[in-house]
Amino acid sequence: MKWALGLTALAVLLGLPTVLSGYAVTIFVLIFFYAFLAQAWNIVGGYAGQLSAGHAAFVGVGGYTAALLLDRGITPWLGMLVGAALAAVLGSIIGYLGFRFGLRGFYLVLLTVAFAEVCRILASNIDAVGGAVGLYITFTGNPRQFQFQDQRAYYYLALALMLLGTGVVALIERRRFGIYLTAIREDEGACEALGVPTFKYKMLAMVVSAFLTGLGGTFYAFYLFSLQPNTVFGIPLSVEIIIRAVIGGAGTLLGPILGSFILTPLGVPISPPHHQARLAMTAPEKRTAPAPISNRPPTRPAA
Amino acid sequence: MTRLTRRTFLKIAVGGAAVVGGPGAPRAQAKTFKIGAVHPVTGPLAEPGQACRLGAQMAVEAVNAAGGIKGKGGLKLELLVGDTQTKPENGRVEAERVVNQGAQMLLGSFDSGSTNAMVSVAQQKRVPFLIDIAAADPITANVAKSVKEGQQKVQYVYRNFPTASSFGRKAVQYFTEIFAEAKVTPKRVVLMYCNDLFGQSQSRGFLAAYKVAKPAWTLLEDDVIAWPEPPSDLSTEVSKAKALKPDVISPITRPASAQLLLPEIRKQRLDILGIIGPGSPGFYEAGQIAVLKDDVEYAMVSNPWANFKNPRTNQVADEYKKRSHGKTFDTNSGYSYDAILVIADVLERATNLDDADAIVDALKTTNYTGGLMQYAGPIHFNELGDNPNAVTTMTQILGQKAVAVWPREAALQKFVFPRPRA
Structure with a gap:
């Protein structure tokens, strides 16, 4: 029954782009992409219960690596793996520091946020990676460069990423690895007393999670065509990732997907354009008063 | 009342999404x-x-x-x-x-x-x-x-x-022309900027354009002063600038930092010919002038500007x-x-x-x-x-109003530089 349901859902998702508009396809791309990131976070944050609030760092490392390698003529299909590997290295450093010294809960949150912030500040100040202005990727539509003229290619790519993430989590869940992670989340002390090498498994969870998130970074870079330290390393992106897993159900296989299906469309601006434009044109006096001008963010373009 | 179970919640959520995401009512409109x-x-x-x-x-x-x-x-x-x-x-x-x-x-x-x-x-x-x-x-x-x-x-x-690079080029050009017109050659122009995306890109463009143009006036390229944005206090940065004995302060601000910087320059009594920014918000907005009053008088900044x-x-x-x-x-x-x-x-x-x-x-x-x-x-x-x-236009606050002063074809008034001594 479960299999039949899953296969039907998959068949529907595979067939959807043929009937959907370009706009709806874009929203699905984001749903799958965030579901993938949330699924990756789910391994360490959901199953193992280690609250990482700095996953944006892995997205950034993955994206920047692939984009910079493309400048040197290396296709992002390869750069993606290099980026993910670097993200995994960063994950292991954060994991080692956090888990070796037994940081839990709030303290681990602080550590992970701190690392993401360090990455953001570094990227903002190193000219070789574009500094605060960031990197702008040339749109070529060349599949070798991880770019596509047809929007549906991104749809299938994002879907594949989501399925990959879910597949990895399903595999982990069914193995001793997954059971250990759940046990660590429920009672780490008891786990250790029973001889589970908790440090090792928490590290593994972090590395796998960081690797997958790093893969997502390349997709981000080549879907939006620019990388800015504030957007890819910033706390808001980390929160976007976590909140999907938490709302859908952290530590469950389908939770991140459900969360992304609920939250991603909500995050997209819902503005009935005809209505709004007409309102503004015919009754300007009805608009709400704008905020005062002083002490506001820049009134000039950011870059 | 029935309890809101997860299933009913999901049904409502999916139904709601379908309503929101569905096509709108067809409208009869002229092309x-x-x-x-x-x-x-x-x-x-x-x-x-x-x-x-x-x-x-x-x-x-x-x-x-x-x-x-x-x-x-x-x-x-x-x-x-x-x-x-x-x-x-x-x-x-x-x-x-x-x-x-x-x-x-x-x-x-x-x-x-x-x-x-x-x-x-x-x-x-x-x-x-x-x-x-x-x-x-x-x-x-x-x-x-x-x-x-x-x-x-x-x-x-x-x-x-x-473009970002043209902001810098135009600023250097206007500085050069205004200094020439005023018959001064400042030897110590100090660049100060807010260290965020905007400030970095503006200061970088300005420095790069200065290097290329090699004008007669001198920008202290090695003594650029940055502050974290938003700052809570800029007295240290202004004392640093003062220690450099500047002729001209060239700030890249945000509205909030301009409100700290300009009063601080007055308090620390910097003996300068004037304040000329290569391009940023903070000086010309009605709200800013109302707050900064005399501190912003005679300040110049190069920005995209309407042709009044x-x-x-x-x-x-x-x-x-x-x-x-x-x-x-x-x-x-x-x-x-x-x-x-x-x-x-x-x-x-x-x-x-x-x-x-x-x-x-x-x-x-x-x-x-x-x-x-x-x-x-x-x-x-x-x-x-x-x-x-x-292109950008050099504006100056004259009589508590932002006025275009350079290039000549855009100017509504003649600029005042060096600024009158208090």
Whole structure:
């Protein structure tokens, strides 16, 4: 029954782009992409219960690596793996520091946020990676460069990423690895007393999670065509990732997907354009008063 | 009352989503030319984003009131507005949405990240895209490069706004000309900037342009002073600047940091010829002048500026002030307004409005002089798709009002430099 349901859902998702508009396809791309990131976070944050609030760092490392390698003529299909590997290295450093010294809960949150912030500040100040202005990727539509003229290619790519993430989590869940992670989340002390090498498994969870998130970074870079330290390393992106897993159900296989299906469309601006434009044109006096001008963010373009 | 179980919740959520996401009621409307205008109207950049949207709307109304696109049977323009929420991904989402709703051209989008995300939609779907505001050079240069290398057939992206590098070049040029006119050669110009994305890109552009120009005056390149934005206090930074014995302070501020910097320069009694910024907000806004009062008097800054010598600009600025509850017609509203005027001009000349490439052909041959902003010549697009005549203007606060003072053809008053000693 479960299999039949899953296969039907998959068949529907595979067939959807043929009937959907370009706009709806874009929203699905984001749903799958965030579901993938949330699924990756789910391994360490959901199953193992280690609250990482700095996953944006892995997205950034993955994206920047692939984009910079493309400048040197290396296709992002390869750069993606290099980026993910670097993200995994960063994950292991954060994991080692956090888990070796037994940081839990709030303290681990602080550590992970701190690392993401360090990455953001570094990227903002190193000219070789574009500094605060960031990197702008040339749109070529060349599949070798991880770019596509047809929007549906991104749809299938994002879907594949989501399925990959879910597949990895399903595999982990069914193995001793997954059971250990759940046990660590429920009672780490008891786990250790029973001889589970908790440090090792928490590290593994972090590395796998960081690797997958790093893969997502390349997709981000080549879907939006620019990388800015504030957007890819910033706390808001980390929160976007976590909140999907938490709302859908952290530590469950389908939770991140459900969360992304609920939250991603909500995050997209819902503005009935005809209505709004007409309102503004015919009754300007009805608009709400704008905020005062002083002490506001820049009134000039950011870059 | 039944308990809200997860299942009923999901049913409601899915039902709700279907209602929200479903197609709207069909509307019977006369044929219009739809322009998708995507700006950050909510989020951190909401204020400038709303200014852009209002500017574009007013321009659409003006074009329609004047009879629409006359060469095309009085075709009316219609704005399909979009909101990026200041997030790059929404630049892409909203561009897709407005194109899906029939937008035949795109306009936007203020921050360079969202704008570059929109570029991919324009190139993928072959929708001509006129950038009203976004300064990062690579946005148009990258597309031009990929067309040149044969990876894309047609460039659909054009920009009527100064590029980041031109901000720096123009600032250095104006500094040089103003110093020459005032017959002074400052030997110690100290650059101070807010260390964020905007401040970094502006200071970098200014330094790079200075290196290339090698002017007679001297910028202390090795003693550039940065502060973390937003700052809580700038007394240390100003003492550092004072220790450098500056002739001129050249600050790149945000509104909040300008409110700390300028009073501090007065308190520490810096003996300088004047304050001239290479380009940033913080000096010229009505609210800032009201707060800074005498501290901002005689301060100069080089920014995109409206051409108030043009009577039409003054008319539009008055209307804008009414409709925006007292705001100035500035960079944001002005460039968005002009973008619509340029589009109207392009549509008049395009041979076939249903063919994107015909619109692009008309864009490429643009030679438009009706813009309300200050330009160095007619609006036209170079091989990169940028308007080389979109330039900044040096403004100075004189009598508690921001006034254009340089270049000469834009000046409404003669600049006061060196500033009178207190």
